[in-house]
Amino acid sequence: MAQHRDSARESILTAFQELLINTSGSGASLDAVAQAAGVTKGGLLYHFGSRDGLETALIERLETLAAAECDRMRAAPNGAAAYYVTLTEYVDSPLDRATLAGGTLARRNPRARGVVLEMRRRYFDILNDDLRDPELARATMLLADGLYYDATTLAEPFEHELDVPAFLARMRPARG
Known part of the structure; x- marks a missing residue:
């Protein structure tokens, strides 16, 4: 179960990273990151807590x-x-x-x-x-x-x- 959590976390972080690159940051909203990672916004917030948590990671x-x-x-x-x-x-x-x-x-x-x-x-x-x-x-x-x-x-x-x-x-x- 922990491995699935880690892989979901990495997928979300990578989606955020790629949206920052591909949209110069403008398209890297929490909703867009969640959608790109294939998770709910709640799932994203479970792993990172906030936009600041995502940026820190x-x-x-x-x-x-x-x-x-x-x-x-x-x-x-x-x-x-x-x-x-x-x-x-x-x-x-x-x-x-x-x-x-x-x-x-x-x-x-x-x-x-x-x-x-x-x-x-x-x-x-x-x-x-x-x-x-x-x-x-x-x-x-x-x-x-x-x-x-x-x-x-x-x-x-x-x-x-x-x-x-x-x-x-x-x-x-x-x-x-």
Whole structure:
């Protein structure tokens, strides 16, 4: 029975997340979330208590996924920078979807905004530790943002595709 409760809760939270993304937040009413999740509004409120409870759960999902991503970045065998700009497993991943929804929520929810900003700060710190240069760390973040934009909006390779590992090797300062 507890597993069914957990799966219903996750379905509701995922429906909320996807409505935030797909409607820029405007279509993520409790009624719409309940309908998208296939539950009654009472069922939604049983699991989350209120809109605030739903938002808190989404923020917690994002925090958990971002913390795991930071661990993967730190442990990446080719370095955090090479890992960070590799999008093959990121686009449409649970972290990607939670980040997009969190960004939408951050426009009006100060806690969500704080979590998104802290997530980016942690990514920067990990990249800076890897590259040992704050400007290169920031440039790497911007590079990844641009690659993500291409991957999610163009859905096809750019005419002059970037050899990311070779580019990063050229950027990386000599370690001595």
